[in-house]
Amino acid sequence: MCRHVRLLVIGAVGLAWASPALADMLISVAPGEGAQDRLQEALIEIAPGGTIELLDGIYELTDGLSLDVDEVRILGKGKYRTVLSFNGQLAGSEGLLVTSDGVSLFDFAIENAKGDGVKAKDVNALRLGNLRVEWTNGPDEKNGAYGLYPVGSTNVLIEGCLVIGASDAGIYVGQSEHIVIRNNMARDNVAGFEIENSYFADVYNNVAINNTGGFLVFDLPDLPKQGGHHVRLFENVAINNNTPNFAPAGNIVASVPQGLGVMIMANRDVEVFNNIIIGNQTVGISVGSYVEETTDESYYPHPKRIHVHDNSFSNNGYQPMGALGQQASLIAGGPLPDMVWDGLLPVAYGGEQVPREDWIFFSNNKGDNGAASFIDLNFATMVVAHMMGDVDFVPTPSRDIQPHIGSLPALPAVHLDLK
Amino acid sequence: MVHVLADTPPRLLSAYGLFVDGSTQQPAEGVVPYDLNTPLFSDYADKLRFVYIPAGQVATYHDRDVFSFPVGTVLVKTFAYPDGPRWNLIETRLLIHKARGWIALPYIWNADQSEAVLKKAGGRVEVTVPLADGPVQISYKVPNVNQCKGCHIRNDVMEPIGPKARNLNRTFEGRDDLPNQLTHWQAIGYLAGVPDWPPSAPDWDDPSTGTLDARARAYLDVNCAHCHQPGSPGDTSGLYLEYWRHDATATGIWKRPVAAGRGSGGLDFAIDPGHPDRSIMIFRMESQDPGIMMPEAGRSLVHTEGVALLREWITNLAKSQASSP
Numbered sequence: 067m068c069r070h071v072r073l074l075v076i077g078a079v080g081l082a083w084a085s086p087a088l089a090d091m092l093i094s095v096a097p098g099e100g101a102q103d104r105l106q107e108a109l110i111e112i113a114p115g116g117t118i119e120l121l122d123g124i125y126e127l128t129d130g131l132s133l134d135v136d137e138v139r140i141l142g143k144g145k146y147r148t149v150l151s152f153n154g155q156l157a158g159s160e161g162l163l164v165t166s167d168g169v170s171l172f173d174f175a176i177e178n179a180k181g182d183g184v185k186a187k188d189v190n191a192l193r194l195g196n197l198r199v200e201w202t203n204g205p206d207e208k209n210g211a212y213g214l215y216p217v218g219s220t221n222v223l224i225e226g227c228l229v230i231g232a233s234d235a236g237i238y239v240g241q242s243e244h245i246v247i248r249n250n251m252a253r254d255n256v257a258g259f260e261i262e263n264s265y266f267a268d269v270y271n272n273v274a275i276n277n278t279g280g281f282l283v284f285d286l287p288d289l290p291k292q293g294g295h296h297v298r299l300f301e302n303v304a305i306n307n308n309t310p311n312f313a314p315a316g317n318i319v320a321s322v323p324q325g326l327g328v329m330i331m332a333n334r335d336v337e338v339f340n341n342i343i344i345g346n347q348t349v350g351i352s353v354g355s356y357v358e359e360t361t362d363e364s365y366y367p368h369p370k371r372i373h374v375h376d377n378s379f380s381n382n383g384y385q386p387m388g389a390l391g392q393q394a395s396l397i398a399g400g401p402l403p404d405m406v407w408d409g410l411l412p413v414a415y416g417g418e419q420v421p422r423e424d425w426i427f428f429s430n431n432k433g434d435n436g437a438a439s440f441i442d443l444n445f446a447t448m449v450v451a452h453m454m455g456d457v458d459f460v461p462t463p464s465r466d467i468q469p470h471i472g473s474l475p476a477l478p479a480v481h482l483d484l485k
Numbered sequence: 486m487v488h489v490l491a492d493t494p495p496r497l498l499s500a501y502g503l504f505v506d507g508s509t510q511q512p513a514e515g516v517v518p519y520d521l522n523t524p525l526f527s528d529y530a531d532k533l534r535f536v537y538i539p540a541g542q543v544a545t546y547h548d549r550d551v552f553s554f555p556v557g558t559v560l561v562k563t564f565a566y567p568d569g570p571r572w573n574l575i576e577t578r579l580l581i582h583k584a585r586g587w588i589a590l591p592y593i594w595n596a597d598q599s600e601a602v603l604k605k606a607g608g609r610v611e612v613t614v615p616l617a618d619g620p621v622q623i624s625y626k627v628p629n630v631n632q633c634k635g636c637h638i639r640n641d642v643m644e645p646i647g648p649k650a651r652n653l654n655r656t657f658e659g660r661d662d663l664p665n666q667l668t669h670w671q672a673i674g675y676l677a678g679v680p681d682w683p684p685s686a687p688d689w690d691d692p693s694t695g696t697l698d699a700r701a702r703a704y705l706d707v708n709c710a711h712c713h714q715p716g717s718p719g720d721t722s723g724l725y726l727e728y729w730r731h732d733a734t735a736t737g738i739w740k741r742p743v744a745a746g747r748g749s750g751g752l753d754f755a756i757d758p759g760h761p762d763r764s765i766m767i768f769r770m771e772s773q774d775p776g777i778m779m780p781e782a783g784r785s786l787v788h789t790e791g792v793a794l795l796r797e798w799i800t801n802l803a804k805s806q807a808s809s810p
Binding site: 106110133188211217218262313320 | 607635715722781
């Protein structure tokens with residue numbers, strides 16, 4: 067990515083700014099005494115189009131920072147050289163909150179935020195590049211929830227970032243549109259990557275390693291934006307995501323069983339292809355419906371038009387964990403295969419049969435024994451049995467992948483308008 | 486009044502001419518004191534509120550939303566703690582309606598109370614809060630101008646929060662010898678369009694002014710709904726807490742958390758009717774952890790009395806709610 071920074075007057079250590087040619091305005095903020103006030107002042111005083119330069123060193127911060135000026139770039143020296151440390155954070159539910167458009171954040175780290183690392187709400191054209199968000203004590207339920215957290219936003223690019231230790235998701239995009247997440251690594255989080263209630267997302271060339279779950283794509287009810295659709299998940303690696311779930315219970319992520327490579331829940335038009343999914347002890351990929359009760363009549367809980375193809379699986383499902391893992395394992399009679407579909411269908415609730423063009427396809431996936439292994443947990447029969455009062459009913463699964471061989475039109479690439 | 490509409494705000498609060506005597510908060514001519522049925526909790530600070538509207542201008546009444554004030558309006562709010570017979574003034578926040586929209590400016594008082602100085606980046610002040618159980622030392626946070634926007638925003642536009650019909654509908658300080666504030670504002674030409682029967686919200690802390698349900702909803706309206714309403718910073722949660730909203734799920738009943746993270750406290754619902762200890766709302770309002778606490782900004786202490794009201798309300802919700810969502 068290009069960064070044209072025209073450096074005007076810089077001056078010595080401390081807060082210095084250039085002549086007020088607005089879009090060229092540069093404020094350089096050094097670490098050290100008074101960093102909180104100097105950095106927050108810079109974030110307030112910077113002109114639209116200006117640049118805030120962060121230097122080598124550790125900035126000790128006591129309060130969350132916020133930026134509400136358009137087209138601003140915050141540039142550090144590198145994700146291990148420029149560190150915004152929130153060890154002593156007294157207030158603020160995130161390290162840095164962005165509420166303006168056209169903002170770029172590059173080359174610095176946020177450590178130990180008490181809440182979320184970077185949150186961007188209702189913004190357009192956001193670039194997050196080469197950032198590190200880390201909770202340095204490792205997986206801990208007291209860590210903040212999200213590392214990178216754009217929500218209600220459009221035209222979001224996240225690349226080259228590293229997120230470690232989030233108690234919910236490392237890289238989370240919620241209720242947003244037009245998103246590209248590429249070349250990032252998420253490790254030791256509960257969920258590595260989470261795409262929630264969002265439209266048009268390309269998630270590719272990322273590594274999710276040692277999280278509880280690698281990649282989660284799901285749609286939830288009762289929210290201003292729902293009906294998530296058009297998500298492509300490709301050329302990623304989901305490996306050894308077997309960290310015990312350290313999320314606080316109550317959030318949907320707390321039900322993610324350790325050892326989950328990829329999960330697709332609700333959502334329509336999702337294409338999962340050319341990924342490497344290895345060593346996830348509960349399951350390689352699971353596709354299913356949202357099963358909690360909801361009064362939201364506009365919400366559709368079943369996945370639709372899901373195409374899982376040309377992925378490589380190895381050594382998944384060998385020791386299913388968590389309530390979901392154990393339930394599935396009970397039905398499967400032991401370890402789980404690479405690919406699981408819960409078998410829930412709208413017809414079980416008195417809905418319509420799903421036509422072939424809206425179906426869920428698993429095609430041309432490779433596994434340890436040639437083709438990737440598969441199971442349909444047949445939850446539809448369980449729903450019916452429960453309605454008849456048989457609460458102990460265990461469905462009979464099917465390992466026949468034949469009904470799911472087929473294809474859907476490839477989804478189009480996401481285009482971002484970052485100006 | 487000077488400097489109200491100047492581009493660069495004055496460094497010193499006295500430049501505005503809002504007070505005859507800043508240290509006693511005696512207002513100048515045309516600066517009208519007012520208060521609210523239910524105020525926002527801010528670490529037990531007392532708040533002295535004033536409104537100034539330029540001569541010949543008038544605010545427009547609305548039934549539900551905050552009034553529309555003309556350009557040049559200044560809303561003033563001084564945060565103070567009682568100190569024997571005096572006030573210990575901490576900060577004065579101004580909301581000024583400029584031609585391009587509202588701006589917020591925090592002024593921090595000096596120790597001898599002779600002057601307040603503009604601090605756009607906010608600041609922290611060591612304060613002793615005289616609580617019922619004994620004094621508590623806190624690091625009182627004066628917000629920076631971005632943080633003002635963090636609450637005073639709806640649909641990308643900055644706006645005041647307090648001066649709404651339902652919260653102004655009272656006499657100043659509850660005094661019998663004063664007229665109703667809405668009537669008074671209209672009489673002095675500050676407000677137009679007040680109907681015969683404007684809506685009213687109760688005083689959260691006075692059972693004679695409303696039912697438990699109404700008082701709890703008024704408390705949530707004033708402490709939460711500026712973020713938890715469509716178009717405002719908490720709206721992606723789907724939890725909407727305006728006083729008049731009726732949808733059970735949107736107002737939190739059996740509503741599951743969305744992106745609460747640790748804020749869920751291991752609990753399943755924002756409000757679990759009959760069970761305050763199982764309600765995320767109570768958990769978050771009882772927290773002082775920046776990653777958990779609600780409201781997110783504006784307090785460091787727990788409002789034990791407000792939480793007690795909500796606990797009582799949730800306990801009794803089961804009796805008035807249907808037994809399933």
